[in-house]
Amino acid sequence: MTTSDVSKDTTDGRDLRFIIIGAGMAGILSAIKLKEAGLNNFVIYEKADTLGGTWRENTYPGIACDVPSHLYSYSFAFNPDWSQQFAPGPEIRQYFEDVAERFGVTERIRYNCEITRCTFDNGCWKIEAGDGTTDEGDFVIAATGVLHHPNLPDIESLESFEGAAFHSARWDHSVEIDGKRVGVVGTGSSAVQLFTALADRVAELVLFQRTAQWVVPVANAIYSAAEKKRFRDDPEAIPEVRKAVSAAFIDGFANVLGDMNNPLIQAIHDASVENLESSVVDPELRERLRPNYRAGCKRLVMSDGFYDAIQRPHAKLVDAGIERVEAKGVRSRDGELHELDVLVLATGFRVDQFMRPMEVVGRGGRTLEQAWQGSPTAYLAVSIPDFPNFFMLNGPNGPVGNFSLIDVAELQFDYIMQLVDQVRGGKCREVCASYDAAEKFDDDRREAAKSTIWSSGCTSWYLDENGLPTAWPWSFDRFREEMKAPRLADYHLK
């Protein structure tokens, strides 16, 4: 600890130490906000050797953010130099590196240090890492990400494949792709992005579709030098874009997800149908690509190139189901062997894990596994009863949809800081959601989840093991309202 780390943070003259876990978007945000609040005694533990979270892990061809970049930026660190409306992944990763450097966060990151256990003991959090590092803190901020643990499909004899096989979030750049025969399993956002990007590079491209996806056509405009200059010179230019995009994404989508009968959802469905009808020429292929559920039930896939890619002469859609993987390729259930050099598993993530496999032990020895029996839950997505001073960013039951998770994390952090202020002001030493409040929140959100578009008849990563959507089921406006100030009566202050 350096002298600059030491401060008297509470009215009763105590220093407060913050342990931030994860150096992705939310961890970097936490560090910047703590510094801004004058709380300089913090560290970020990062299990990898670089920062960037999802943008470090996902490096597949064609990766881009499906939220417009001027919205997918911190509110305090606009970037006039975004190259496109939806910037490519490497540019986004560079943005986080630049911001971390500019705000003096990089030097506070302890790399290659995976936290394996957090134990609340005698009023503080004791931290253990895989490399033997130990630490203690008054607060833990779990900024560990949502789409993080690759979901490896349970496909028979996957290991028998003689070519290269890897998950989309573990792209093996040593494998030659150009001119090869490539198979892609999955039809989510990752699959659609990489399938579209590979179309110009490979000899044969096979898409193994288990479930068809609705695709919304979204063009990706390139910003001209003049536009970038305006973003740089005119202080109103970026806020204007953010406002316009936010209105489209939040008012036009995020606010209506909770009501499957909302006419705006029907309008998105109609636009998706129109996209399919007008883009796919062969009627048979069109029917095979037509989902049998409503648009928005799965996360919307945005692409203006996918239907073109799947109609290329060297592209093939296989929707017969995968029987097994063999040495030479994938055998579908209709008996055909699809010979391949490379197999990409764009099969999504285990979204119920959050900070696990880290062990978290709260007050009285209560473990996270005990608290999360069944399905992960957290009061207003940030706090769990009996886990005092332990807060999550983008934790369970928070808003996840086609909008900016940076926006979500900023709102959550400001909310969490108001809880931290209870400790700083000497009102208590420990704060976490009460059991009553957490139970009521969970009952309400389970009830509300039934009316969301995610409950309208499909499977998706939004659903828990009982088929109930886990995400914030109300409007984004309601989330914003909730995050303005904690209802202290819902918290147990000790």
Ligand code: N01
């Ligand atoms: O994963 P997914 P993703 N056999 O879970 C299929 C974000 N994201 O990585 O639908 C065959 O959506 C599965 O089939 P089915 C974004 O939030 C953001 O694509 O379950 N198929 C599905 O098609 C996104 O929503 C960006 O029947 C199997 C696919 O794999 C989230 O990440 C870019 C299978 C998984 O789709 C996840 O997207 C990319 C099996 N055994 C992603 N198991 C941005 O731009 C699974 N599948 C920010």
